[in-house]
Amino acid sequence: MKALRFYAKRDIRFENADAPIISDEKDVKIKVKAVGICGSDVSRYAKLGPYVPGNVWGHEFSGEVVEVGSDVTKVKVGQKVTACPALFCGKCEACQKSIFAQCENLDVIGAHRYGAFAEYIVMPERNVVPIPDEVDYDDAAMVEPSCVVVHGYYKTGIKAGDTVVVVGCGTIGLLAIEWAKIFGAKMVIALDIDDTKLELAKKVGADHTVNTMGKEPSEEVQKVNNGKGTDIVIESAGTPITSAQSFSLSRKGGKVLFVGIPYGDVMVKRLYFEKIVRCELSVYGSWNAISAPFPGQEWETTVHCLKTGQLNVKPLITHVVPLSKGREVFEITAERKEPFGKIIFHPED
Incomplete structure (x- = not known):
């Protein structure tokens, strides 16, 4: 062959x-x-x-x-x-x-x-x-990349009415935007440094998009969320810089989910890292797309939502x-x- x-x-x-x-x-x-x-x-x-x-x-x-x-x-x-x-x-x-x-x-x-x-x-x-x-x-x-996103969201316990910020609008980030809406998020903020990707983020459901080139992402998120951070932060860019910044985007008691893989050392500013303790953040790492009974509910959920058209x-x-x-x-x-x-x-x- x-x-x-x-x-x-x-x-x-x-x-x-x-x-x-x-x-x-x-x-x-x-x-x-x-x-x-x-x-x-x-x-x-x-x-x-x-x-x-x-x-x-x-x-x-x-x-x-x-x-x-x-x-x-x-x-x-x-x-x-x-x-x-x-x-x-x-x-x-x-x-x-x-x-x-x-x-x-x-x-x-x-x-x-x-x-x-x-x-x-x-x-x-x-x-x-x-x-x-x-x-x-x-x-x-x-289906498989979609399941990667769903696997991560299940860890966060996302619920209707949550606010979500998605960092990085590649395939996984765009799927994270769609799934946030499917799960009932009331606001999804998409961050990237590529305007083309941000336009696509709007098409798949992002309520707000921000090109963060040369900007402090946490300040931009607060501008569109009444001076607050968000309930759930999805790091899907997989860069050392965005991985460090993600801690600063959450509200107090919020959740930060890492699905991106940075191919470099992540150096975190003290003020970013302190957020974990001072804001009592819950930090999740999510790997792969499987659970029990194998291959998991992620797969059933994705196939169902593709069939119904909820996921496009x-x-x-x-x-x-x-x-x-x-x-x-x-x-x-x-x-x-x-x-x-x-x-x-x-x-x-």
Whole structure:
């Protein structure tokens, strides 16, 4: 089969790879129809390199079931599906407590085993999630990043009437804006330094947008929130600067949720860090998108809201291109040659 294989920083190749086969009675073989580039893929391509040179990567995907193991009952051939990319060990203390996101040996497809930047992928049945006919393949490939956001919000206990500030308006930030509204937030403030992203933030539901370039973000938030901070702060930019600033954006007794990953040391000003103690903040880290019963309520919730139209991910998708153009597309992300949001590959185009 044809696949994108990642060999080193900025070295990805569209070439032949061995097609995966069903080796377990609980395996499901899927023909990949759509697969998205994650922000972590962009960072790994340009900055970090692969875990396993020559591996097929990619973990946000949807497709059609083409073969099932003898004991598979959850899905059938011809069915539209997505799949949770996380692989937990089932043996460590966290797994025994069904806290799968904290598994000591947690892995993700595309890291050490073949991922979905390919024509086919084989997944364990427990990871496979059926998709209703009303949801197209491109939207279904957005289920996993949506679940990342929902997983984090569940930690905060978000409720109707809350005020939310979202720091960073990439894919995860835009999804955080949409989900804040779905959960009933009365006000969502979006912060970024890119006006194009802020325009998109408005389209998906942000009540206020602020370009924070050269500004103190906490002062800007207070201007639009009656001199106060917000109930919930979502850090989704994943930069050292925004990670430090996020503590200053909350009201007293508020909550700060980190879903972004800064690839650099976070140096926090004393006045920002003091907020944790003096304002009695609750600070959450959120990793992955899984809970019990696996893969978790995040997946059921996202699929349901896509089906009903409450969640609209189409505005987030800016590029749909053949998988064969993978190298050129990743160079665009590395060089920032043009604006981009979620990029979706079609393996068979």
